[in-house]
Amino acid sequence: xxxxxxIDRVSLEEAKKIAHDLxxxxxxxxxxxxxxxxxxxxTLKTQDIxxxxxxxxxxxxxxxxxxxxxxxxxxxxxxxxxxxxxxSKDTIEQTYAVTQAxxxxxxxxxxxxxxxxxxxVSDCKNAIxxxxxxxxxxxxxxxxxxxxxxxxxxxxxxxxxxxxxxNIDQAxxxxxxxxxxxxxxxxxxxxxxxxxxxAKEFMEVIQ
Amino acid sequence: xxxxxxIDRVSLEEAKKIAHDLxxxxxxxxxxxxxxxxxxxxTLKTQDIxxxxxxxxxxxxxxxxxxxxxxxxxxxxxxxxxxxxxxSKDTIEQTYAVTQAxxxxxxxxxxxxxxxxxxxVSDCKNAIxxxxxxxxxxxxxxxxxxxxxxxxxxxxxxxxxxxxxxNIDQAxxxxxxxxxxxxxxxxxxxxxxxxxxxAKEFMEVIQ
Numbered sequence: 001x002x003x004x005x006x007i008d009r010v011s012l013e014e015a016k017k018i019a020h021d022l023x024x025x026x027x028x029x030x031x032x033x034x035x036x037x038x039x040x041x042x043t044l045k046t047q048d049i050x051x052x053x054x055x056x057x058x059x060x061x062x063x064x065x066x067x068x069x070x071x072x073x074x075x076x077x078x079x080x081x082x083x084x085x086x087x088s089k090d091t092i093e094q095t096y097a098v099t100q101a102x103x104x105x106x107x108x109x110x111x112x113x114x115x116x117x118x119x120x121v122s123d124c125k126n127a128i129x130x131x132x133x134x135x136x137x138x139x140x141x142x143x144x145x146x147x148x149x150x151x152x153x154x155x156x157x158x159x160x161x162x163x164x165x166x167n168i169d170q171a172x173x174x175x176x177x178x179x180x181x182x183x184x185x186x187x188x189x190x191x192x193x194x195x196x197x198x199a200k201e202f203m204e205v206i207q
Numbered sequence: 208x209x210x211x212x213x214i215d216r217v218s219l220e221e222a223k224k225i226a227h228d229l230x231x232x233x234x235x236x237x238x239x240x241x242x243x244x245x246x247x248x249x250t251l252k253t254q255d256i257x258x259x260x261x262x263x264x265x266x267x268x269x270x271x272x273x274x275x276x277x278x279x280x281x282x283x284x285x286x287x288x289x290x291x292x293x294x295s296k297d298t299i300e301q302t303y304a305v306t307q308a309x310x311x312x313x314x315x316x317x318x319x320x321x322x323x324x325x326x327x328v329s330d331c332k333n334a335i336x337x338x339x340x341x342x343x344x345x346x347x348x349x350x351x352x353x354x355x356x357x358x359x360x361x362x363x364x365x366x367x368x369x370x371x372x373x374n375i376d377q378a379x380x381x382x383x384x385x386x387x388x389x390x391x392x393x394x395x396x397x398x399x400x401x402x403x404x405x406a407k408e409f410m411e412v413i414q
Contacts, residue, residue: 009275034275037267040247060244061270063291064318064342068216068241084270086293088319088341111271112295114321134295135271 001175001206002182004057004161005189005199008032012039016049018190024053025199028080030184033059041072050077061109063087066094070106074098080105082130085113089120096124107161115153122157128182129157133164141165144173151179168205175206208382208413211264211368212406213393215239219246223256225397231260232406235287237391240266248279257284268316270294273301277313281305287312289337292320296327303331314368322360329364335389336364340371348372351380358386375412382413 003026007015012035019029029051036044036058049056057080062069064087073081083095085108092108099106107128108121118129131150133141141164150160162174163184174180185202192198212233214222219242226236236258243251243265256263264287269276271294280288290302292315299315306313314335315328325336338357340348348371357367369381370391381387392409399405 008272033270034272034279036247037243037276038247038249038279040243040245040250042245043247043250061268063240063268063270063293063316065215065241066343069244072241072245084291084293086270086291086319088344090343090345091341094343109270112293112324117319134298136273136297136301137295138297 001180002027003171003199003202003206004028004030004163004182004184005195006030006032006059006163006184006186007035007190008186009034010190012043012047016047018195019049019051019056021196022054022189022199023051025196026054026189026203028055028057028182030057030059032186033061036060041076044076055079055105057082057107059109062091062095064091066091067098070095070098074102074104078104080107080128082107082109084108085110085117085121085129089117092121092124096121096127100126118154118157122154126159128159128161129154130161130163130184131180132162135164139165143170144177147174147177147180168201171202172205208387209234209389210378210406210409210413211235211237211370211389211391212396212402213237213239213266213370213391214397215241215393217242217397219250219254223254225402226256226258226263228403229261229396229406230258232403233261233396233410235262235264235389237264237266239393240268243267248283251283262286262312264289264314266316269298269302271298273298274305277302277305281309281311285311287314287335289314289316291315292317292324292328292336296324299328299331303328303334307333325361325364329361333366335366335368336361337368337370337391338387339369339391342371346372350377351384354381354384354387375408378409379412 005026058078062083111132161182210233265285269290368389
């Protein structure tokens, strides 16, 4: 299982520092939507954000204009971009096509996405499907149960990421469960007083 | 009825030029999502984007972290910000609360939003509900029929904007229909060889 550490709501300098500190410690480093909307892709293109060992995910959260946003996004050092599962099927298909063409990765963010829409786009075989509990909806998220339920409903989907206030106990349980392929951890790593130490603790429990 | 002119997929310099040219000609000038994701709110805060007469809308398309994004967004010269109807009810309520607190405006973008979700947030009485056909889904959008259908399903919603490839004929018909309170026009104005002339033609048919 892979560990993705998300960095959000900090200055670009701080985000870059955390990212470089975590490079090689976690599998994927995410620059969250807040970093993109605060600083913009044009700025990110000019910054030293390329990672040596970890993959870089930009949480673009595309809702429309899929081709434009993904082409722009992949002009940065990003290896993985995200599209909203709640966007139109056409948008998801456009972003998937751009991603396949450049041989990179896409995560479909399933916040509030209906099962019907998931079924409509489940033929995007190389996409990562991201189970994602809205941050704004508080802490009532049972990640383990959500992953089990998702896998039962959508048995053909193999790449599953899960996000939403995941702590070290939940990470351990998700790893033991053996369904999800990536866990995404936000504040528990990037917001820790020692992000590298926190990341190593998460890596340990998911092995 | 108000006219909102959306500016997208151009450089920030070009966007600013079009915005200042259209200031006072149209009611609302929109900096589209592409401008925000390309340049970022931190940059937009430092730029001369304040308008003298027209209102400024930033098409933030918030999906999560509603409070953070709207507080950041309103640090710019924006009068109106947008949230996705497909985000969680909590996100929409957070963004609505921030907007009310600063006495500004919010547009809920209804791309792919279910009727059930619209009903859940229809008590956001001061929100503008934006009927929005995904750009990526092509041209099969009957704006007039969509507005009529929406008003029938949601009779309590009074502020209705409509967007999606609207040309001058459709604008005229929507004005005659008398339901929508704002029409949003993109490329037909901002992409015209003479945006001011195009905007004036739209203003004329919607009076």
